[in-house]
Amino acid sequence: MYWYGEEIRAYRREVRALLAEPPVRAELDALHERPGTDPDVRALYRELGRRGLLAVNWPARYGGEGRALLDAAVAGEELARAGVPDTLYVNTVQIVGLFLLMAGSEQQKATHLPPLARGERFASVLYTEPGSGSDLGSLSTTAVADEGGGWRLSGVKAFHMKSDLTDIGLCAARTGPAGGRYDGISLFIVDLHAPGVHRRTIGSIADEQFHRIEFDEVQLAPGDLLGPENGGWPLLTQALAIERTGLDYSLKAENWLAAAGAALGPDADAAVCEEVGRYGAAVDGSRLLSWEVLEGLAADRLDESLAAAAKFYCGELAARIGRWAPTRVTGPLPERRAAVLEAAYREAPGLTVAAGTSEMMLEIVASLALDGLAKEAAAW
Amino acid sequence: MYWYGEEIRAYRREVRALLAEPPVRAELDALHERPGTDPDVRALYRELGRRGLLAVNWPARYGGEGRALLDAAVAGEELARAGVPDTLYVNTVQIVGLFLLMAGSEQQKATHLPPLARGERFASVLYTEPGSGSDLGSLSTTAVADEGGGWRLSGVKAFHMKSDLTDIGLCAARTGPAGGRYDGISLFIVDLHAPGVHRRTIGSIADEQFHRIEFDEVQLAPGDLLGPENGGWPLLTQALAIERTGLDYSLKAENWLAAAGAALGPDADAAVCEEVGRYGAAVDGSRLLSWEVLEGLAADRLDESLAAAAKFYCGELAARIGRWAPTRVTGPLPERRAAVLEAAYREAPGLTVAAGTSEMMLEIVASLALDGLAKEAAAW
Amino acid sequence: MVSVEADTVRRSLSRALRERLRDAAGRLPGPGAEDPAAAAAPTWSALVRAGAPGLDAPLDAGGLELGLTASTAVAEELGGAGLDARYLGVAAAIDAALEAGPVRHAALVERLVAGELPVTQAGFEGAVAGVRAGSGADDAVRLTGELAVDAGPETAVLAPVALAGGGTAVVLLAPGGAAVASRDPSGAPSRMTFEGGVVPGARLLCAWPAGADCPEGPAGRARVRQAAYLLGVARGALHTGVRHATERHQFGRPLRDFQSVAFRLAAAHVEVEVLRLAVGRAVHLADGGHPYGHRAAEVLAQAAETAAEVSRLTMQLCGARGLTGELPAHRYHLLVRREGGRLGRPGELWREAGRRRLTALARRDGAG
């Protein structure tokens, strides 16, 4: 993994060439003319989808390119480096898409994946609620079975980004008795254009706004259930883990360090060099960790502890660099660069909270890895 | 408190003059010719005792100078700055002496305090055991009542410094039923020259070695009980709190920073200046915190949370500076200075453990201070 | 002023201000709708009604001469409530205007004391002034260069300018003056561009020690006030964090009952207490006429770092809601960005203070 083979390098060049095509450039340039806003990037994504840059590792029959997972990671890296806002990509392709591939029925895959791959439809992850953040066991959204074998979904999901314009949601809801915390939870694919779905924006200091979605007796069909009824919790744990390659956070850290570094220049004073040296090694280290996770996923090994470690390390690092970068560069900057760095500062606090708080990640690492370490130590 | 009045400044000058007298200087010089060792400093202490520099704030009838507690702190500061090793002073005068003053009977005070004040006898604090460090509720040393109204003391106390040459010990032992963790504990003043007391050294990487004391059916007289029988726990909590002014730690931090700073010189590079600036402010801040505690004690207010905060802050700071100082100064140094800095490095880890671990201190602050803060916040 | 009164002055001032400022804080708009100028207006009028601009001005300038004791109390309350810091610009401008004696800028001082002119400080974050002053006609001054300013056009700007003859002076730019302003929609400070615009020479208030060695005077006092403001920010953030951790439950327990949360809040509380003592000492020294330049550099650096650290913790505890209008946490986060380095980055301040300390230590070492 320390070394990209020639095949991967060739694919990277291909991706860069596709990203340099005029229709893509035009969409990217248009985005960057509106710094400090939360723009609709669906048109850009359609251009990406047309070029096969979204669902790189999905099988061709679901609209993908049939390439390896590591190729998909390379494409993700290049999208980030080109300045493609990543929320829709991460949610639609990396989380909901990958999860559908892993756990969806044939029917579900055939229905949902191709439009996601083309950048024509988009997906949200709907776990958190106003009253339950890290503690998903306390979620209160319910799906009540009806006579037709379907359910009626009611409750509120909150603090997602871009869910004002997504089309489907991967939603966790209670279907079983109210007693157990982890029993009786099921996962659904919900059509967000259905009657009874109400969306509202929650103002955030970050460029990307939060949204809340209220479900008011939304009708779900039998085919909307993902995995076994009342048996969603283990699946949810798995779904959470595949969010946690850390790669998207590592890429943010890299982008922000690059923006600050370019503004600071090679003649920066010793203190700046020291900080850049330290952050730079950490960024590259975070990438190594993310790739470890990805290599595991590519080989069908889901290492929950490693994934949590990667989310923890990459998220903390990106947050630290996001806070550091704008305060380190003094004096007026070119407008676009200033906008990137200021946005980083305002985005930073969310990075150690989203996709599992740093505390949750440490809890997972502690509970899964320390036993092994204690045994290793005793064997020495 | 930010400002020493003229009276205190005058007393400080007086202390400095006493410390400059030839017999004191001779003892100090002799000490510094044996760097890296754990010397017997009792002769030096006798010189200090003769000059009234030990029990500054004790009443004259107990051998003290009858001055204010803040004067005692000034004397303590000057002793440290003159390079007087502080363990015997802290244990004998600041902890056992002060505690006897607060909680001892008239008879106990009259017997024990004058020789301590003169530097002729010395005291140890005997709480911790091989199996119970922070968790004093698990101590297992027992004192079994005998027919004569006294007790027989058995058990092992460990990890004290200088207890190879002290004369009395303030010892916590179980006198009640084995059931309760905090009930049934009593405090005693134990004669460490009594039959059945066995002492042994435990090698440490720090210059000052640890010792363990084993009590093998040691006879205690009725008058050796300090405070109520079986009611030692609240007293012990109080005794622990008066250990925790943080002043001794703050003084160590100051001494080490001064030694490193003098070696680094005013032409040090920008990175060194930055570190010295940060540590310097923290050292002075730690002193402010210690003086807050002392002012409270002087006014008979024992603020347990503030004391824990001071021990935490001063101990962590001294440990940090102790680790930093020798690695910051590169190249060969004058031998005595090198010895001071290397000893600091080896002493550092103990500073966040002794007199209450940093974790215990945070526990105390959290349990005592956060409620108040929450109320303050709500009132805003 | 007499030192025993200081505590009383601080306490009564804080009490008096707190209620007024609570109203102003209640009227702050949520995230997304922030127009700094509009948001700052209620704060400013509350301060003017309380007579705050004159508290720390000399008696013969129409002030109450209550010293830093008073102005730092105001600053701390503002920071604690997460409110705009323009008050500190006014206090600094009064100090600077009076450096040349009571007469020269008397009219300006009168307007400042009366609260007619909110002032923001800009351009002090680096060691070198970004705006240069050449001479114009008569005693006028011709300005060139750029300045990042985070206030609307209704606010005067106090800024350092590099003089053609060497040295740096501080200039007060009246609203709508010599600059071409552009507002940055991203939330970054706006840019004021000076393309040779001319201001009267009288706007140069006094010399300013750029890249200085622990200055006192207007620059030193401004540092202590900024430190007090950031102490307030740290305290306000801590309050927000503790309160949230007390009210919010997770896994059936208040957040505060989790050891890692409790420990971090306790450690933050200790840091804030140490900062409080250090700021108090700096104020005491300055108001008592003692040397305080070293302390001014130290407390500003310490305050900036403590505020950043505590606000980081609070944002973490408050989670996603901390970024939104549901909790005030985001205010402290944004103020740390805006005010933490306004008068210089902590790193550079620590260097100043550290070099001063090393010099003193070398002297002591040589002496004995």
Add this chain to the structure above:
Amino acid sequence: MVSVEADTVRRSLSRALRERLRDAAGRLPGPGAEDPAAAAAPTWSALVRAGAPGLDAPLDAGGLELGLTASTAVAEELGGAGLDARYLGVAAAIDAALEAGPVRHAALVERLVAGELPVTQAGFEGAVAGVRAGSGADDAVRLTGELAVDAGPETAVLAPVALAGGGTAVVLLAPGGAAVASRDPSGAPSRMTFEGGVVPGARLLCAWPAGADCPEGPAGRARVRQAAYLLGVARGALHTGVRHATERHQFGRPLRDFQSVAFRLAAAHVEVEVLRLAVGRAVHLADGGHPYGHRAAEVLAQAAETAAEVSRLTMQLCGARGLTGELPAHRYHLLVRREGGRLGRPGELWREAGRRRLTALARRDGAG
């Protein structure tokens, strides 16, 4: 060497060494009785019996040419067991002696590969060499200056010397040579004082990039090995901490069940994993003939800081007993002091690496 084999080489080497080193570790004296020379002897003979000195030497010098892959595996195992680092001095001396080609220092290399000459590295911690070399009779070299050395007189010393004509070379001082040694009783490194003593010119092994910009060659390889050693120290300290926290109970629970302990151990574990990956990459690059100077600077700085941080945590968890012979924690604490800055302070290494990165970023930014 072929890259797919690297993992296998490392694994078998580590396994083979571990048992021998466990014996050596078991024979370490406790605190208070430490004589570094005597303590290091069993380690050194275990390594010689395992053929370690020649693993990373070229085939035609009598070595196995297994590259950094092998020597970093040895270094990591030594650090993990808390054992003496003289092996790294030997490996560095072989590299330096071979810079001038296989012939010039052939006899010396033979002795080093045979394990006849333990070597300690000294004087590399600062950017400037403390010993100066003037010319003596014939091609001999006259040394003046001082060196802090933490090994007894039976060990050779590899040290940088400033050449009269400019530049720095590295010299190998045979035991009992040109220096006046004084052993410091405090545990601080001894001082070697050179008062014009003369060594043969042949002892100057090669040029050495003092204060360098991410060097490769002997200096770069020495950095990677030192990083691997410190990775071992970090891992050993972590093992000690986790084990103690698992076995030790407080308030009726294992220490590890306290959230603050669990979180800190988990975070330390993550840091060690990241370091392990980074060291592995540097080794891979160097052995594969790719540029690695930047990575060598980075991993050494990162390893020193991680080892210090993890050992700090372990000492805290082990409490008073960590300072004593009851637990091995103190070994890692002392090694962090002795080895953490041996080839340069982390701060300076980060500067080197950071400047290199800023140059690359500026180039990329300029390019588009």
